[in-house]
Amino acid sequence: MSLELPSGLNPQSQAQDASFFELLRRHDLEPAWDVGAGDGRFVRAPEATTILALRYADGVVMVGDRRATEGHTIAHRRMQKVYPADGYSAVAIAGTAGLAMEMVKLFQTELEHYEKLEGTRLSLEGKANHLARMVRQQLPMVFQGLVVVPLFCGFDEEAGEGRLYTYDVVGGRYEEDDYAASGSGGREAKAYLRSVFRDDLSEDDALRHGIAAIAAAAEQDTATGGPDPRRGIYSSAVIVDRAGYREVDEDRVATVSNQVMGDDQ
C-alpha cells in the first residue's frame, strides 16, 4: 500500500487538508446511508434518550442516563451517551443511537486528526462549528425519522471558562450560558434544572443537580433510565474544567445518586 502525499496549496482544489472527513470522502469511506425519498415508512432503531449539561464556577458538568429504547421496549440498559470529544471537550448524544455513536467517533477522530496535523487544538468555537456541520449532514436522515441531536461542552482555553452548546436537527448551533438538556426526558430535566440552577455553583452542587435532574426525568419519562442500585447502573457524568476532560468516578456517581434518591423520599 502506498501513501497519499499532501498536495500543498492547490488553487483548483477546495479540499481542506487538515480535515479527516474530506480524507474519508476522497477514499469513498465516509459514513453515508443511501436513502431514497421517504415512502412514509420510518426505520426503527434504538434511541438514546436523556442528556444534560450545566455550567458551574470552574467549567461544565455533563450527565446522561444509560437507557436506550426501541419503541416501548428497553433496547440497552448500559449505553454510554457522554463521550470525550478531545482532551478539553465532551459531547453527549440523543436520538438514533447507531447514527449518533458513529457521529461521535468521526468527531473524535476529526479533532485528533486536526490536532496532530496542525500541532494545535481547534478552538472551542471551531469544534462547536464543526459539530454543527456534522449534524447538518445528517439532515436527509431526519426525513426517515432518524434524528441525532448532540450537546457539546468544553473548556475554552482562550477565554478561560467552560462553555456549552446545543444543536437542532438542521445543524443550528446555540450557545447556552446556564444549562441545557435534550432527548425524551429533556423537558423534565430542564424543568428540574430551572428550579435549582444559579450562577457559580460549586462542582459538587453542579454534579448533584445534574444527577438529580436525570432522576427527576426518569420519574416522568419511561424512556429515561433512573438509578438502578440492584444492577449497579447509574448515570454517566463527566466534568470539563481548566484541567481538561475527566470522567466522574462511578462510585461517586452512585453515592450522589443514592443521596438524591434518599432526599426524594
Next chain:
Amino acid sequence: MTLPYYVPPEQLMKDRAEFAQKGIAKGRSIIAVEYADGVLMLAENSSKALNKIGEIYDRLAFAGVGKYNEFEALRVAGIRHADLKGYSYGRSDVSAKSLANAYSQTLAAVFAETVKPYEIEILIVEVGDTPDDTVMFRVRYDGTLVDEEGFCAIGGQEDELTSRMKERFESGLDRAAALRFAAEAFERVEDRQIGPEEWEAAVLDRTNGRRMFRRLSADEITSARS
C-alpha cells in the same frame, strides 16, 4: 536527429543515491532510546515551531531528518494512513510495521520514478505493552527498511552517534537517565555543550494513557539533566 544519450542504470541510481546522501549528511541527527516505560526521541532543533518529531497515533511516533518539506509531507501522509486505518478497523490495528511498509513503498517509488529523490531519512517508533513489544523502524531515502533495537540514530552524525551509544547503552533506564544518555552522546560527538532551549525532545510513554506521545519542555529537560 540526435539520439537520446544513454546512461547506464547503475550510474543513474548511484548518482541519485549520492545526491540524497549528501543532502541528509548536512542535517542534524535524531536519537531514539528505549527506556523502562517507553521510548525517548531527542533532536537538536532550535526552532520551536518546526518540529522534527511528531505524534502519529496512540502508540506511534515519527521522526525525520533532512529536508523539512519532504519529511513533513511524509508525516502528514503517515497520520492520514493511521487515522484512516484506525477509523475503519480498530485503534489497536494501527501498527508501526504496516506504516513502515507503506513508507518504504512510497519512498522506493519516489526514488526510482521521480527526477529528484527525497533527501530524508525517517524513523517510526511503536511502544508496545511490554519493552519486548517495542519496535523501531528506520526508512531510508530509497525505501530501505531496517528495524532497530534498544537505540538508534538517523541523520548526518548517525555513525558516530551509534558507535558512541553502542559502548554505553544499557536497557531498563528510567526516563531521565535515557535523556542524559542521549544528550551526552550528542554533546560528545559534537564536542560542545547544548543548551536546554536547543533540544527537541518527546516521549512515547506507557504511563501516558491512550495517547502515549508527549513533548518534553525545556524545564523538564533541564531537571532531568541536573
